[in-house]
Amino acid sequence: MTGEQDWRDGTRCVHAGLPEPAPGEPFLPGPVFAAPYHLDPWEGPSASPNGYGRPDNPTRRLLESAVGELEGGDCRVFASGQAAITGLLLAVLRPGDVVLLPADGYYAVRSFATRTLAGIGVDVRFAPTAGPYPELDGVRLVLLESPANPGLDVCDIAALAARAHAAGALVAVDNTTATPLGQRPLDLGADVVVASGTKALTGHSDLLLGYVATRSAELLTAVTDWRKTTGAVPGAFDAWLAHRSLATLDLRLARQTANAEAVARTLVARPDVAGVRWPGLPDDPAHPVAAAQMRRLPGLVSFDLGDADRVARFVAASRLVAAATSFGGLHTTVDRRAQWGDEVTPGFVRLSCGVEDPADVVADLTAALDAAGLSCGTPTTGPDRRR
Secondary structure (H helix, E strand, O other), X not given: OOOXXXXXXXXXXXXXXXXXXXXXXOOOXXXXXXXXXXXXXXXXXXXXXOOEOOOOOHHHHHHHHHHXXXXXOEEEEEOOHHHHHHHHXXXXXXXXXXXXXXXOOOHHHHHHHHHHHHHHOOEEEXXXXXXXXXXXXXXOEEEEEOOXXXXXXXXXXXXXXXXXXXXXOEEEXXXXXXXXXXXXXXXXXXXXXXXXXXXXXXXXXXXXXXXXXXXXXXXXXXXXXXXXXXXXXXXXXXXXXXXXXXXOHHHHHHHHHHHHHHHHHHHHOOOOOEEEEOOOOOOOOOHHHHHHHOOOOOOEEEEEOOOHHHHHHHHHHOOOOEEOOXXXXXXXEEEEHHHHOOOOOOOEEEEEOOOOXXXXXXXXXXXXXXXXXXXXXXXXXOOOOOO
């Protein structure tokens, strides 16, 4: 009989974290909203796993079991991706420690590091996702984000983890863009995974969620204590919605990846679009590492339309593509990242492919770009225009 360890992605997603079936009970129990629970008059909180809603919630534990199964480690969920990553950084780092962060990763993490971590005496350093990386002697924590958001560069996680461990450093990987179906960093040598579950993991654009996953009992204890102390927990209904959404993760990612490939190939063929990046393109700089490391590619494509006005005209002319931040949802969206403070050109676009029919997405995208016309800032075409 096939064991759970042999199940494929679709089966794992549908069954992850569910309790044993019992007649008359639902497949996924409804959310438990309690703040306090009844305590045993003699034994107190030691008699039950539930004592108070901040550290204890059965709905949250089921979700943690599910995400942990997918990532291959023990999981703790947080109120948002930012809460998870800042919780990890503050739980691990102390004044005088050195942390190496991605120079091209999520801008809010860079901002937190330069404003808060540096302010408490942490030595904050940066390196681009694609390298080169400095010597790692004396570094306490290396945080990677691969594929990077929003530029979609990729790093060799196994190789960098080996280097970091040889230097005595811990390795954390932000797995938001890839999801655990795209890659499992813990299998590649990372000590801990951190991610925003707001995005493709849950994929319905209706909740905020973050998580940390690890196989280290020491790191798990530190993160758990930090979350308990700060109260950075998701609500029970958000946890239930997230667990419900995991069942369709394999299906959603398959369509989003297919759409991303169709979109990327369409954009590359257009002389009025520059800087096209998707790791699945054979001549993309990230392709060799992504093809060897990742089990599936993300539904994100980035490109440059020259200036902000042309991006706005493109979105206004589209019937399917909406302007919105975040990514990984059911609807195809674009986000002009410069408006949020990312260090990119004014016309840089991160496109998140939804689950619409690929032919409809490509037809709508083509018509909208045609209607948007050219801009004075559109880069010239040439063999290096994707980079």
